[in-house]
Amino acid sequence: MIEIKNISKAFNGKVVLDGISGVFKKGETSLVIGASGTGKSVLLKCMLDLVTPENGSVLYDGREFLGISENERKEIRREMGVLFQGGALFDSKTVNDNIKFPLDMLTDMSESEKRDRVDFCLHKVGLDGTGKRMPSEISGGMKKRVGIARAIVMNPKYLFCDEPNSGLDPLTSIKIDELIKELTDDFQITTVIITHDMNSVLSIGDNIKFLYKGKKIWEGDSNAIMTAKLKEIDEFVFSNHALKKLRGEFH
Incomplete structure (x- = not known):
């Protein structure tokens, strides 16, 4: 399990994350979603200690990760796996x-x-x-x-995926989602996925945290998001005709 508490971060005086808290549970695919510029990737970097927040804590199974010694940090990092957005393979x-x-x-x-x-x-x-x-x-x-x-x-105990479906066709994206979900279930990994892909949200969203202007304004699962009564979620989720039609089936 990963727990984040009151994570705040600003760049050049502009607040990017404003008091984000939440829990990412073992054996679940937890998705962090929101439009571009809402702070999703910055939150991931704070959780990996690649960016240092002004305030807040990140705990891995109760172990504080921020502000500890380099040796202690290395021990926790050995328990992490990261899938970078572009794959980041060595050519x-x-x-x-x-x-x-x-x-x-x-x-x-x-x-x-x-x-x-x-x-x-x-x-x-x-x-x-x-x-x-x-x-x-x-x-x-x-x-x-x-x-x-x-x-x-x-x-790893903890798996982080940054936009795993970026640049992929819809069929391949589905296969990648299914693979991540299968690995999470099989090995009981705590999986955190940064995405804006609604297919991922609807198919593997055990837990979904919705960020808007640096704040977490909603949390729930893939079923609950379809009936969430927030204008910001409507604008994000139902931005195309097919999903608008689907929304009508829930009301």
Whole structure:
């Protein structure tokens, strides 16, 4: 479980996050949603201690993460997996070596143990036999799967996904959502997803936190958001004709 308390952050006097609090539970896919510029990515960076908030606390299973020593921070970071928005693969490394990179940096596993772990993760994301390929030789959807494999290679307790469906076609996006949900369920990971993809919200939104102008103004699940009576949510959720039609079925 991850708990954030009263997270506030400003840049050049402009408030980006204004007292955000909430809980992200083990075994759930928790989504942070909102329009561009609402502070979603900044909140993620605060949770990862890549940006330091002016106020607030971030606790991983009760352990404070902000303001601790570098060694203590490294111990908690070993329990994290991160899927970056663009995949962030090393172009000069094979798929195998991209996935193995955290093991090389953070463990003293033998090479055979690393290979076994990489093969296991490739199998979990449905990419058996692709390990010798270069990133330039695989599709965008496959790159995201490689990114997920790298994110889970350390067997993390906490998984962070920044816009996992960015740049993907709708069918591939659905497959990525299903994969993230499956891994969360199978390994009982605390999963935090930053997204603006309503398909993700409706299909895997166990818990949804809606940010608006730096504040968390609503929280609920994928069913509750369809009947939420907030103008800001209406503007975000029902911004296309298909969803407006769907909204009519709930009223």
